[in-house]
Amino acid sequence: MPDSLHVKVSNEKVGTILLENNEYIFDYTTDNQDAFVSLSMPVRVKSYANPKLHPIFEMHLPEGYLLSIIKKHFSKITKTDDFGLLQLMAHSIKGRLTYEADKTQEESTLSLDTLLHPKSETLFDELVSRFALDSPISGVQPKVLVKVRDKVTLPLQEYIVKSWGDEYPHLALNEFYCMKVVKCAGIEVPEFYLSDDNKLFIMKRFDIKDDGNYLGFEDMCVLQARQADEKYEGSYEHIAKSIKTFVSPKYKKKALRDFFKMMVINTLVQNGDAHLKNFGMLYENIHDIWLAPAYDVVCTTLYIQKDIPALHLLESKKWWSKAFLLRFGKESCELSTSETRVLYDECVEALRITAHEMKERIEIENDLHVKAFLSSLMEAFERENQ
Template sequence: MSDELDVHVNHRPAGKLFRESGEFVFSYSEKANPDAFVSLTMPVRKKDYSHPQLHPVFEMHLPEGYLLSVIKKQFAKLTDTDDFGLLRLLAPNIRGRVEFNPDDHSGETSLSLEKLLHSDNPTLFEELVSRFALRSALSGVQPKVLATLENKATLRLEDYIVKAWGPDYPELALNEYCCMLACQYAGIPVPEFYLSDDESLFIMKRFDLKDSGEALGFEDMCVLQAKQREEKYTGSYEQIAKTIKTFVSAENKKASLEQFFKMMVLNNILQNGDAHLKNFGLVYESIDSIRLAPAYDVVCTTAYIRQDISALTLMGSKKWWPRKHMERFGVQVCDLSAIKARELYEECLRAIATVQLYIADRLSREPAGEKAELLAHLQTLIANNIATSKPARR
């Protein structure tokens, strides 16, 4: 198989990615327009972009954890499964602003969203993996797959990320559902998301594809900070704020920093120790319209690792900070006024109070077991934060 991939941006040829003499090289086509950039960090130019490892913007498409093991098991005997081999294997099925060898794209295969939400088939997720594994250019170690589903309301075929969970992280779908509800109630942009009836699956619509079919650009913070995926736990939340200030369009900067602050408040309250660089990103229609991506992959990790800590440093430490320190972060790092930081924190408190009502109702009907333990842990976190989060004195 060739160690070369044709790269297209918005369905137009942009350049070639190839491996040569132990290096990965991306070369723009002589006819590439300035808006055909593959990454905000790689503007169109005549000089090649050479890198000792796969460029972060291309590495972003590679699977990790569960999916990686599934794909390697199925294809290791047939082709190389190093980074370039994996990208080449997935390339015909990668859909988005940046695509590879689009002439080789396979046809659509789908089932209904309704079936996923209401199925009682215990092997449904395994069937999804066998059907959609090569379409699932998804990072993260959690069992997940990218599936094309028919939306009964619109009759359109749409892409959804379907996540399951194993014995190491019991009731992870319910965990993520509760945390995403908190983000939604706080007014943070979130993708369309669902919890299956049996609570075995968390289902989230792709946010980088519009209903019209047009693809938005998306780049996570690893890409924007020129880091490989194994470096996703290195760095700080201050650096993420700096990246937002560097790349986000002027008209979107204020709203994006406010959104980032609320995301940080909720990650702190809900003790999300997996809020690493790949779980924040930017979306854009063009170089002139860049904003912070919706919240995604928000879970309470201390439900499983009781002494878990923050994924990145905040104010020089990986710990869970009280309100006054978070508001200081909002003022000093997110460029908020003290009044605005206080208002946004209150929005987050009202959001978790609403989620607390949902959790309390669930707990009142839930027998003892892992599900009740998860809900009780979330309830305790929320209750403690509401009780101790009095506005900081000025």
């Protein structure tokens, strides 16, 4: 018998994915056109066959650090190929799209205060041991999905908690201040925090509504029908095209403005990891689709001195000039000359304000390593702001 999983959308069983003869096959078992598993996979009678796991299902698989931890613990007792991983993680995948699977362990929770005010230097390792199998999140950086309950009467919240290794010192500080630039520029961001010991970057999951129900979320790899290992292929023009293709008309202008500002900020802070999986869309239904909040913004040139952008823009893969970015805003984001200049200036001002905040913190910071890192990050900001 081939390996198979039943797939649900908003708790309604809609289809089955199976691995047969080295081919992944997804079949809809519903004719409800609103019960699509992906914006790029509408409900139809014909099977969706693929030599690799379909991008919408692959999106839930762990990468990098988490993948290595899970393989280390489970490779002796179960298959850890893509389908084996999907079966292993299926019970923990919560969202608009879920799977019919047996829960293998009791749900573990903790308080947000525990994350913000760590009392143990090994807190992240403890989180990994408790939440690794409940963390269906992609990305190579050490991270886990943690369930938080601060008050019994409130719905359970979920936060992505990131740490960093020796090769990327103070990555939590880096992301915290880069995300502050994004927020200051008026771009929507998830709720985010930095732990007291500066070791953890904590970000609230942004696809859960206030009533506890889930929105649909798809990253650009899924929307462009690419596998995860193709996340560095393509261009920012292709992302702009996907926005114009999928985003609902009432949100399209804002989405293109925000995407343009994201491109300016990624250039100003020199974020060389703004790949396809770091942009996405949220939706209620096929008629209500918008650009997801900005996430995963860091200055990568502090670790890789000659780092370059993740994708091409105007057939170039280098840090672009203001004139280059303004041209992109007009040609790909459908903005006027005056709009591009105003939005660009808003990003520069956000960088200046954040650099000033960092300078104030440096003056009172007691940890010499933190002080030195913040000084380097501030210098990078100020260099790009000139």
